Amino acid sequence: MQSVNKVSQQQLQGSSGRDVTCFRFTGDISSASKDAIVDTYHSLDKATHKFILLDFKGVEYLNSSGIALVIQVLMEASKSGQTIAICGLTAHFTKVFTMVGITKYASLYPDETAALAAL
Amino acid sequence: MTASTGSKVEVRLPSRLGFEKVAMSTAASMAKLMGFSEDRIEDLKTAVAEACINAMEHGNQMNASIPVSVVLSMKSDELEVKVIDNGIGIEKPAPAPDIDRKMTGEEEARGMGMFLIQALVDEAEWVSGNGTTQDQSFVRLVIRMNKESE
Numbered sequence: 001m002q003s004v005n006k007v008s009q010q011q012l013q014g015s016s017g018r019d020v021t022c023f024r025f026t027g028d029i030s031s032a033s034k035d036a037i038v039d040t041y042h043s044l045d046k047a048t049h050k051f052i053l054l055d056f057k058g059v060e061y062l063n064s065s066g067i068a069l070v071i072q073v074l075m076e077a078s079k080s081g082q083t084i085a086i087c088g089l090t091a092h093f094t095k096v097f098t099m100v101g102i103t104k105y106a107s108l109y110p111d112e113t114a115a116l117a118a119l
Numbered sequence: 120m121t122a123s124t125g126s127k128v129e130v131r132l133p134s135r136l137g138f139e140k141v142a143m144s145t146a147a148s149m150a151k152l153m154g155f156s157e158d159r160i161e162d163l164k165t166a167v168a169e170a171c172i173n174a175m176e177h178g179n180q181m182n183a184s185i186p187v188s189v190v191l192s193m194k195s196d197e198l199e200v201k202v203i204d205n206g207i208g209i210e211k212p213a214p215a216p217d218i219d220r221k222m223t224g225e226e227e228a229r230g231m232g233m234f235l236i237q238a239l240v241d242e243a244e245w246v247s248g249n250g251t252t253q254d255q256s257f258v259r260l261v262i263r264m265n266k267e268s269e
Contacts, residue, residue, distance in 0.1 A: 031136065061140060063168055064235055068228035075222050092161035099238055100231055101218030 005029065007036040012053070012112075014119030020051045020085075022112070026058035029066030037069040046080040053115050054106075057088030067100060074105045087115040126193045131186040132171060134179040134204075139171035142189040142202070149191050150198055155262065162239040163198070163262050169232035170202040170258045178204025178256060188255075196264040197241075201257045208247025208256035212237060236260065 005027040012020045023040060025033075044052070054070065056062070070086075077084045087109040089097060094108055102108075109115035130145050132138040143164045150160045171187055179185040188203040213233040220226035237243045242261035248254040 028137075063139075063165070063172060064231040065172070065229060067231060071218070071221050071228040075224065075228070078222060090161070092158065092165070096165065096235065096239075099235070100216050104218055105222060 005033045005036045007040050009040065012116060014051065015117045016119065018051050018119055019049075020053050020116060020119050021049045022053040022055055024055040024058060026060075028061040029056070029059050029069070030061065030063050031065035031069075033066055033069055037066075038072055041073045041076070046082060049082065051083050051119050052077065052085070053112070053119070054084065054086045055088045055112060056086065056093070057111070059088075062093055067097070067102075071100075071102065074102065078105060083119070085109060085115045085119060087112055124193055124195050128191045130189045130191075132175075132189065133183045134175040134181055134185050134187055135183045136172065136175065136181075138187075139168045139175070142171050142187075143168050145189070146191055146198070146200055149193060150262065153193060153198060153264070155198070155264065159262055163200070163260075166236045166239045166243075166260050167200055167202070169236050170200070170260060173232050173258070174202050174204035174206070177209075178206030180206070197261050200260045202260070203255045203257040205250060205252065206248075206256050207250045209233075209245050210247075212243075212245060 008024045010022045012022050014020050021044060074084055084106040086106050088111060089108060097108060128145060130142050132141055146167045147160050147164050150163050174187040175181060179187060185205050190201040192199045213230060215234050216231045217226055221228050240260045241263045244259045246257050248256040
């Protein structure tokens with residue numbers, strides 16, 4: 001019943017010339033998304049991937065268990081000195097992420113262009 | 120199509136993650152019929168999904184053979200959603216999540232469902248039963264049409 005969650009990875013460059021690793025998610029982000037979110041993050045070399053953009057534009061469904069996985073990534077990234085930015089959230093989930101305090105540890109941008117301009 | 124006051128819809132879901140989306144869609148359809156704004160409908164969808172997930176996980180212990188019942192009732196200016204399970208309910212709603220404690224690992228990353236429910240609907244009430252089909256636990260959610268003018 002839970003739709004397949006996919007993630008693709010792309011290397012981008014921020015406006016300041018920094019390398020930015022972008023994860024684009026599609027489908028559902030829920031308790032079944034650990035592979036897509038946490039394991040994909042773990043596959044990165046933390047020493048060389050310092051700026052990470054999580055793109056939720058293609059996400060169809062997101063619940064609190066999925067948000068908890070994002071928080072897990074934020075926690076590990078914070079310990080590793082990595083910067084996480086988030087883009088592509090709907091207005092509703094921008095509100096929800098703000099309500100739970102995620103904006104204290106990751107900046108939210110409306111889209112990839114706005115995120116890269118700031119990174 | 121005009122929404123009828125007093126109309127009631129009941130959906131029975133297996134306690135299997137993913138089926139909460141059926142209740143979400145039903146709630147969204149009813150709220151749309153009543154004329155709720157898109158942002159209120161999104162609030163309701165998330166609250167209903169979280170209530171169903173809690174009912175499946177904590178109420179019915181993920182036993183797929185035990186259904187979660189979702190009863191949606193249209194009233195003149197509000198939509199009420201009851202999410203019913205076979206658990207014993209909760210003693211008190213969970214506190215608001217503390218992102219700083221989550222980031223240090225002092226608080227579990229999960230556990231935001233009840234907070235989101237309370238924050239996104241106009242009224243949320245948890246009623247405990249005794250775990251039998253005669254006295255079931257439920258959460259009652261209400262969204263009202265006139266929230267903006269309050």
